[in-house]
Amino acid sequence: MKHSAKIYVAGHGGMVGSAILRLLKSEGFYNIVTKKSRELDLRNQSQTNDFFDQEKPEYVFLAAAKVGGIVANSTRQADFIYDNLAIAKNVIYASYKFGAKRLLNLGSSCIYPKLANQPMTENQLLTGLLEPTNEAYAIAKIAAIKLCRYFNEQYGTEFISLMPTNLYGTGDNYNLEKSHVLPALIRKMILGKALQENNFELVKSDILQNPIGWGNSENLDCDDKNEIKTILGRAGIGDDSVYIWGSGSPLREFLHVDDLAAACLHFIQKNNITDLGEFLNIGSASEISIKDLAILIKEIVGYGGKLDFDQSKPDGTPRKLMDSSKANSLGWSASIDLRNGIESVVGGYLRKLDKK
Numbered sequence: 001m002k003h004s005a006k007i008y009v010a011g012h013g014g015m016v017g018s019a020i021l022r023l024l025k026s027e028g029f030y031n032i033v034t035k036k037s038r039e040l041d042l043r044n045q046s047q048t049n050d051f052f053d054q055e056k057p058e059y060v061f062l063a064a065a066k067v068g069g070i071v072a073n074s075t076r077q078a079d080f081i082y083d084n085l086a087i088a089k090n091v092i093y094a095s096y097k098f099g100a101k102r103l104l105n106l107g108s109s110c111i112y113p114k115l116a117n118q119p120m121t122e123n124q125l126l127t128g129l130l131e132p133t134n135e136a137y138a139i140a141k142i143a144a145i146k147l148c149r150y151f152n153e154q155y156g157t158e159f160i161s162l163m164p165t166n167l168y169g170t171g172d173n174y175n176l177e178k179s180h181v182l183p184a185l186i187r188k189m190i191l192g193k194a195l196q197e198n199n200f201e202l203v204k205s206d207i208l209q210n211p212i213g214w215g216n217s218e219n220l221d222c223d224d225k226n227e228i229k230t231i232l233g234r235a236g237i238g239d240d241s242v243y244i245w246g247s248g249s250p251l252r253e254f255l256h257v258d259d260l261a262a263a264c265l266h267f268i269q270k271n272n273i274t275d276l277g278e279f280l281n282i283g284s285a286s287e288i289s290i291k292d293l294a295i296l297i298k299e300i301v302g303y304g305g306k307l308d309f310d311q312s313k314p315d316g317t318p319r320k321l322m323d324s325s326k327a328n329s330l331g332w333s334a335s336i337d338l339r340n341g342i343e344s345v346v347g348g349y350l351r352k353l354d355k356k
Ligand SMILES: NC(=O)c1ccc[n+]([C@@H]2O[C@H](COP(=O)([O-])OP(=O)(O)OC[C@H]3O[C@@H](n4cnc5c(N)ncnc54)[C@H](OP(=O)(O)O)[C@@H]3O)[C@@H](O)[C@H]2O)c1
Pocket: 010, 011, 012, 013, 014, 015, 016, 017, 035, 036, 037, 038, 040, 041, 042, 043, 063, 064, 065, 066, 067, 083, 087, 106, 107, 108, 109, 163, 164, 165, 166, 167, 168, 180
């Protein structure tokens, strides 16, 4: 890919898209086009076609999607399947129609059956029933993989799909109602530590910067310490303990989003891209229990309170690990170790609070 190549990053404002954009810029690519969703709604085929017709990107990173946690996913399945199917079919079709050289489509590990063998290899796709709470999202992601594959087969396009494991890093979602486990633990412990230290300035700055969720902090009187404590308590942050859903025993895999961005840049430039298979798993290959993850974050944040595991809450799948050996054998592997990655995320989070 030449530095002058015209590149479109769809979803550049999101966690994944922004990591791809940062990497492209730092590697010297300068002819990059982006659009916010309010300027270009990728669910709309004619808007998408007009944009591609005008810009004619040569390379497309498809990181635009409707993404959410378990609550949003399970209560708004129609929105999740409709938006993600529409975005994928419009961008993939326009890339074909307006002659993009290559497209890299991003999916997720939820495409695999609920009871997939661990670690999950690429050939386990469509071998069993999906997890019902995110079935709609997963079906849209599977359809996008198949669109890429069949456009390649029928029209000779060069479209590739990557399926990353759980991601964390810059630009993550810290709304405690919607966030994934790792950013939620970081935020809860930062707030728990501030409460213990009576540092209400930091708590105020945090709540003003990121909503806690459930509409709790919208009309908050930031000078009312009792009100703040009540709201934090509802989010599982007590005076001297932080509540964590489930037993802490499930094993999970985490990948820093900058490692994923490196995989995207690596694979979009790979020779014989269509020989790589329908898609590739992208994971760190290292697992950690939720309990050990919480202990690690506690140590990094310097939180002195207790960790209370709420065993009445569901644990989810006991183990979820991707087999990324195929991607590794093709020249990419994760390079950011979990401790270093979390240290840099915590540092970045605190620096942002300081600036307020
Ligand atoms: N986060 C994870 O842990 C994770 C893990 C595995 C895979 N992935 C995959 O990575 C991809 C990106 O995820 P992410 O975490 O970066 O999501 P994100 O932070 O929510 O970003 C999504 C992006 O999509 C854009 N978008 C949404 N609807 C759009 C529309 N109708 N038209 C145009 N743009 C639209 C948003 O644009 P605006 O901001 O302008 O609205 C935003 O920039 C997804 O395919 C996801 O499945 C994520």
